[in-house]
Amino acid sequence: MSRHVVITGLSVLAPGSTDTEGFWKMITAGRSAIRRITAFDPTPFRSQVAGEVDLDPLACGFSRREVRRLDRASLLAVACARRAVAEAGITSGTSIDPGRIGVSVGNAVGSATSIENEYVVLSDEGRQWLVDQKYQSPHLFDYFVPGSLARETAWAAGAEGPVSVISAGCTSGIDALGHACQLIQEGSADVMVAGATDAPVTPIAVACFDAIKATTRRNDDPEHAPRPFDRTRDGFAIAEGAAMLVLEDSEHARRRGADIYGTITGYAAHSNAYHMTGLSRDGNEMARAITTALDEARTDPTAVGYINAHGSGTKQNDLHETEAFKKALGEHAYNVPVSSIKSMIGHSLGAIGAIEVATCALAIRNGVVPPTANLHEPDPDCDLDYVPLEARDVDLDVVLTVGSGFGGFQSAMIVEKWRGGHV
Incomplete structure (x- = not known):
């Protein structure tokens, strides 16, 4: 008999809010979180606006060592994963076999923030053609390996089952959830912590979208810049964010009395x-x-x-x-x-x-x-x-x-x- 996949927990970190409740209130009120970029000086760029998450890692429970070690995309993913598994009630100490919990994380541009920051330091602000490895971070390898995003999420969730990264550009989030559903349906996992994370508000990413003129030039009015389906639209606003959902075999969820959002x-x-x-x-x-x-x-x-x-x-x-x-x-x-x-x-x-x-x-x-x-x-x-x-x-x-x-x-x-x- 086919297994049915239900959603038993979720967490969102998006521009304009610090938790799922704030996110839902904001979007149902029709409020925009788009603003002039604060992560760096956007003056040289064609598009100077973005959706930035006001993430306070220490307030989210990260240690200073974790903040130093993790890329921004990993911080967003892990913060969401911790909240989602807590809401779903699958934290450590439960009777769920960790070998039956998996992770599927979608991502498009990897640890873009940390990679760009490292290049700036190693190249002395771009002045040196040959970079000086004496100045590199000991965590640089992790930034280059997209699998680190899924690994950190798995550690946060206590997951010892199948773990993967799905990278298919802007469909990565849906595809990561689709892959997680398939693993549950085939019986490879009972629970999947699945979702996606990206932190592309960096000079190189902004420059790339500038080059193909895909992003808005409405820099004088950020909140009203993105205008889908409007006659006056002129492109999207780049943004960062993450969402993690706990997906579960319906019978497994029923046996433990889990609250269900939907299927x-x-x-x-x-x-x-x-x-x-x-x-x-x-x-x-x-x-x-x-x-x-x-x-x-x-x-x-x-x-x-x-x-x-x-x-x-x-x-x-x-x-x-x-x-x-x-x-x-x-x-x-x-x-x-x-x-x-x-x-x-x-x-x-x-x-x-x-x-x-x-x-x-x-x-x-x-x-x-x-x-x-x-x-x-x-x-x-x-x-x-x-x-x-x-x-x-x-x-x-x-x-x-x-x-x-x-x-x-x-x-x-x-x-x-x-x-x-x-x-």
Whole structure:
């Protein structure tokens, strides 16, 4: 018999908030956390705004040694993992076999913050062509190995089962959760601590997105800069963040009396094999991922009650998504509320997919669809119900979330209300 995957704990660290409750209040209020970059002087850059997390590692329980050793992306991941496993009740001292607990972490740019900082020191601010290794950190190797993100998360969770990093650009968060679901379904684990983390607010990352003009130039008005599906949009705001979810075999969760947010019933990932950064207008690639995920969930398209869009705020993505929703859901697409939380917290690359899945679980639990902020002038070509400006009360049973990433990656996931059996 197929095992059903349920969500028994979650934690989000995103711009504008220091915990999951603050995150949910902020996005349902339609408040933006985008601001002028404070991590470094952004003056030389085309795009000078971002979503930054006001993380106080010491207040989160990290020791000074951990703060010195861990990259920012690891700090975000571990902080979320500790909170998620505590909420789910799988901390040390429980009867759960640690060999049956696994970890799956999504990430796009690795330990970007620490690698860039180390290069600046070793090269003497870029003045030396040959770097001087006398000045390198003893933790430099860990920064170069993406697996360190999953290792630190596993240590924090007390997980001794399967541990992996999934890196597929901006779909990494959804894909890491999808991989975790598959491990539970096949019986390789009973519990998975899964999600994603990224801390790309660094000069090199900002410069890369500047070069392809994917990020907003609305530097004089950061809070209103990201405008998904708006006629005046001009790109996304780069951001950092993390989310970790505890996924569990439903019978395992039932036996220990765990509280359940919802169930993940379908997941799919496709590649367009088309262009490194480009998307076709017809939306076929994303539509295939949505249809495959719905098929796996055994859910009719007309059951979808909310779509958490990728909604990056670039013209080609917004048009691609709009067409994909119409192709996959047919006429029902016009009846479904859609929104993009990137309008408020920015685009945290590999982390955002996990943050959006957590948003779906919270939307189901609270019966609220968060809005798309800054949507004042809808693009006439984006003619669906993109929930502008204010949250909406909706009793939700089935939610669809999607991701789209450079390299042609397209992923979709179905999150449903848990009713004590297969929905």
